[in-house]
Amino acid sequence: MSLKYVLLTLLERESRTGYDLVRSFDSAVGYFWNASHQQVYRELSALSDAKLVNFKQIKQDDKPDKKIYSLSGTGKTALHDWLENPLKAGKTKDLLLVKLMNANSDNTDQMQRELQANRQRSTEMQATYRVIEQQYYSPTQLKSLPDDQVMIYAALRKGILSVDAHLAWLDEVETLMNKAFQ
Amino acid sequence: MSLKYVLLTLLERESRTGYDLVRSFDSAVGYFWNASHQQVYRELSALSDAKLVNFKQIKQDDKPDKKIYSLSGTGKTALHDWLENPLKAGKTKDLLLVKLMNANSDNTDQMQRELQANRQRSTEMQATYRVIEQQYYSPTQLKSLPDDQVMIYAALRKGILSVDAHLAWLDEVETLMNKAFQ
DNA sequence: CTATATTATGCAACAAGGTGCATAAAGGAA
DNA sequence: TTCCTTTATGCACCTTGTTGCATAATATAG
The missing domain is CATH 1.10.10.10 (Winged helix-like DNA-binding domain superfamily/Winged helix DNA-binding domain)
Known part of the structure; x- marks a missing residue:
């Protein structure tokens, strides 16, 4: 639907x-x-x-x-x-976390590879988003942003804030994993 | 699967x-x-x-x-x-943004209500997460966290960082909407 | 000269997810 | 006493998503 x-x-x-x-x-x-x-x-x-x-x-x-x-x-x-009609809350589904639930001292390398791949994708997304923001949404351009483009920009900002938070979380996870499983 | x-x-x-x-x-x-x-x-x-x-x-x-x-x-x-096998990237699907794409000067109230409902849910989640973190994952408790609980805590941290970022984004969106559609 | 990409559409089969309905017994609330 | 909640399971139908296959013409790259 x-x-x-x-x-x-x-x-x-x-x-x-x-x-x-x-x-x-x-x-x-x-x-x-x-x-x-x-x-x-x-x-x-x-x-x-x-x-x-x-x-x-x-x-x-x-x-x-x-x-x-x-x-x-x-x-x-x-x-x-x-x-x-107001939207109802969507259900969280995070396969990366499902995978990480399987982390233990015997498969640390595997988990670290998964995290590394995820970090790389996220870093690439972050870079892409930043380039787009600089190119199309500079402070000057934002002043004359057409109304029908405002929410496109909002969507970009959502992507930027999410990927930043995700990368911050990845840092935390790696620290946690190192402490728990050497 | x-x-x-x-x-x-x-x-x-x-x-x-x-x-x-x-x-x-x-x-x-x-x-x-x-x-x-x-x-x-x-x-x-x-x-x-x-x-x-x-x-x-x-x-x-x-x-x-x-x-x-x-x-x-x-x-x-x-x-x-x-x-x-490494996970492949999941596709973004954000119904709130789909809805906001329909924002214009004639339906600002509707959109604001939607954002308000979303903000309330998010604030509630944030509060819940914080209580759980304080109750079960205090610095003292974290030192003796069993290995099989580490990723549960990581999942909680993911929730906290995500909801914080989401709320920060909601602030941005409201500012953007006010500027664009009065 | 051949292969791939682009424009432009679509069907068929299957996998996965969501909604509604059903059963059945115990215990507690109103 | 009647209704709701908890424990415990499941089927059937419908919608949604994924994968593979198919067609057909032009343009471009190697």
């Missing part, structure tokens, strides 16, 4: 093709959502069956035909209804 | 009933995993079919019979195989 509202949200901003929607997960939208192209196309035909979106088929001679999807009146209502 | 390893991890520590496993999500294990009882029982019978766990049926006159599950040799191997 979630991807549905992601797509409705994106289509309310701008009509586009399934392919455009899929690609949007590769850039800014990817800070807070991801889905495969199969999922997106399946969901789009379900939304179309439910009359929440319409599409115009565009003939292209060079490439396969494309469908430009747009939000219908009912779609808009469905989105706004969803916005009214 | 994830709940499977959660259950194997828990059962390697100690044999127990499905009911015990379900209840474990209400306490410490809940910091990093949650599952309904239906999910747990279904997964347990799948694990049993796959011979990864064994169970002893215990007759009870007053209550329904119970099954005490324990990890089998193959189960132990399966768990250790899983531990060897």
Whole structure:
């Protein structure tokens, strides 16, 4: 039920093709959502069956035909209804912690490798986020940030604060592990 | 494929009933995993079919019979195989951000209510975590923390650092929203 | 000249997760 | 005395997510 509202949200901003929607997960939208192209196309035909979106088929001679999807009146209502109901808390699911629960003095190296890989990914994310922030959201640029971009920036900030906290936690875990299992 | 390893991890520590496993999500294990009882029982019978766990049926006159599950040799191997392969990065999915993407000058109140509800939940979590840390993980207690409890504490610290970062982000978002949409 | 990437769509099968319903006995609250 | 909670288990259905496969044309890289 979630991807549905992601797509409705994106289509309310701008009509586009399934392919455009899929690609949007590769850039800014990817800070807070991801889905495969199969999922997106399946969901789009379900939304179309439910009359929440319409599409115009565009003939292209060079490439396969494309469908430009747009939000219908009912779609808009469905989105706004969803916005009214407060979200319920999502359940925490952290596989890294599941793995670390298995830590003991015999597998310290294995756990340390896992933590190392995780740290590297996190450090890379941190660097990427920082570059993006500097390039597109300098204090000057922030002053004239268009309204529809504010929450994209907020999503980036969420990523930055989360990854910073995660890296701080990784430091703690390594200290804890060293103390407990030499 | 994830709940499977959660259950194997828990059962390697100690044999127990499905009911015990379900209840474990209400306490410490809940910091990093949650599952309904239906999910747990279904997964347990799948694990049993796959011979990864064994169970002893215990007759009870007053209550329904119970099954005490324990990890089998193959189960132990399966768990250790899983531990060897590094985890792949999980995909970010943040419904709050999806919702906030819909923020505009006409629905500021709605968005503010959502943020307020979220802040309250987070503040409550923060308070709960802090009480637990003070009660069970004081500096004195930490010195004599049993090895098998270290990662439970790490999970708590993860929760604390995450909720702190989340609350800091909520402050930022409210400032951003006020600036953008009055 | 061949292979891969990009644009653009989709089906089928399966795995995993969520929701609702059901059973059954004991104990405590109202 | 009736209802709710706790202990203890489970099925069935529906939705969601993942993986693999398929098509088809152009452009670019090696």
